[in-house]
Amino acid sequence: MAVWAIGDLQGCYDITQRLLERIKFDTARDTIWFCGDLVNRGGQSLETLRLVHSLRDHSVTVLGNHDLSLIAVGQRTKDEQRKVNPDLQRVVMAEDAPELLEWLRNQKMFHADRELGWGMVHAGLHSSWTIANAERYAREIEEKLRGKQFERLLRNMYGDKPGWNPQLAGMERARAIINIMTRMRYVTPRGRIDFDAKGAPGTQPAGLYPWFSVPGQVQRDLKLVVGHWSTLGLTMCNGVHAIDTGAVWGGKLTALQLDAEVPRFEQVEGRDVPAQVKPATKNTSANKAPSKRTGHRRRRGGRGPRPATPATPPSA
Numbered sequence: 001m002a003v004w005a006i007g008d009l010q011g012c013y014d015i016t017q018r019l020l021e022r023i024k025f026d027t028a029r030d031t032i033w034f035c036g037d038l039v040n041r042g043g044q045s046l047e048t049l050r051l052v053h054s055l056r057d058h059s060v061t062v063l064g065n066h067d068l069s070l071i072a073v074g075q076r077t078k079d080e081q082r083k084v085n086p087d088l089q090r091v092v093m094a095e096d097a098p099e100l101l102e103w104l105r106n107q108k109m110f111h112a113d114r115e116l117g118w119g120m121v122h123a124g125l126h127s128s129w130t131i132a133n134a135e136r137y138a139r140e141i142e143e144k145l146r147g148k149q150f151e152r153l154l155r156n157m158y159g160d161k162p163g164w165n166p167q168l169a170g171m172e173r174a175r176a177i178i179n180i181m182t183r184m185r186y187v188t189p190r191g192r193i194d195f196d197a198k199g200a201p202g203t204q205p206a207g208l209y210p211w212f213s214v215p216g217q218v219q220r221d222l223k224l225v226v227g228h229w230s231t232l233g234l235t236m237c238n239g240v241h242a243i244d245t246g247a248v249w250g251g252k253l254t255a256l257q258l259d260a261e262v263p264r265f266e267q268v269e270g271r272d273v274p275a276q277v278k279p280a281t282k283n284t285s286a287n288k289a290p291s292k293r294t295g296h297r298r299r300r301g302g303r304g305p306r307p308a309t310p311a312t313p314p315s316a
C-alpha cells in the first residue's frame with residue numbers, strides 16, 4: 001500500500017499517465033492525493049479530468065484556482081463559454097461535462113489525515129492558521145460550493161481583497177479563504193498576499209516572504225503537501241512540501257510518497273513545449289490576469305529536492 005501526492009496536472013494527461021506507470025499505481029492498494037489545478041493550459045484538460053474522475057474512489061482531490069475557474073466557466077452561457085481558451089472549452093462542451101463538473105464542485109479545499117500525518121491544500125495556509133482552523137475554514141467554502149448558493153460564490157470569488165481577518169463574514173470571508181488556499185505565494189509579515197510576485201524565492205520584492213517561511217508561523221501538527229507555485233521547484237521547508245514542478249511549463253510532474261519512512265519522490269518529464277501564453281479572456285485564467293511567462297520555463301534534466309530557499313531564478 002502506498003499513498004502518493006501528485007502536483008499540478010494542468011491538463012497534462014499523457015504525462016500524468018506516465019507518472020502513474022512510474023509509481024506503479026494500483027487501485028487495489030494505493031491512494032493518490034491530487035494537489036489541485038487538474039486542468040488548464042496543458043491541452044488535455046478533458047482527458048485529465050476524466051482520468052482523475054475515474055480514480056475518484058482511490059484518490060483525494062483539493063481544488064486549485066484553475067479548477068474553481070473551470071467550475072465557474074461551466075455556469076456561464078454557451079456564448080460566454082465560446083470565449084474561453086480551447087482547452088477549458090472542450091471540457092465544458094463535452095457530453096459528460098455535467099457529471100465531471102458536478103464531481104469537481106464537490107471536491108475539497110483542504111484535506112487532512114491525522115493518522116497519516118499529512119494535510120493538503122493547493123496553495124497554502126495563512127501563517128496564523130492551525131490545521132484545525134484550516135479544516136474549519138475549508139468546510140465553510142465546501143459547504144457553499146456544494147450548497148444552493150454556489151453560483152453566487154463563483155460570481156463573487158474573484159478579486160484580491162480583502163486580506164484575512166477572522167471577523168470577516170459572507171462573501172468577503174469566502175474570498176479571503178479562497179485566495180489563501182488557492183492563489184497565495186508571497187505574503188508580507190502582516191499577512192497581506194502579494195498577487196504579482198510569482199518567481200522563485202530570491203526574486204521577490206523586499207518585505208515579501210514565501211507564505212510558509214513568513215515570521216510568526218504557527219506550529220502545525222501535520223506536514224503539508226501543496227502545489228500551485230511552479231517556479232518554487234521541489235521544496236521542503238517548515239514541514240511544507242511543495243511539489244508543483246511545472247510539468248505544463250516544460251518542467252517535471254512530481255509524485256511524493258506520503259507513507260514512506262523518508263520522503264520518496266518520483267518524477268517524469270513534463271511537456272516538451274512549454275505552454276503557449278496568450279492573453280485569455282478575463283476570468284478564464286483562474287482568478288487572475290495571465291502573467292508574462294518570460295523566464296518561467298524550467299531547466300530540463302535532473303532536479304532533486306531543493307533546500308528551503310532556493311536562491312537562483314528558475315530560468316536557465
Ligand SMILES: [Mn+2]
Nearest residue numbers: 037064065228
Ligand atoms: Mn494554482
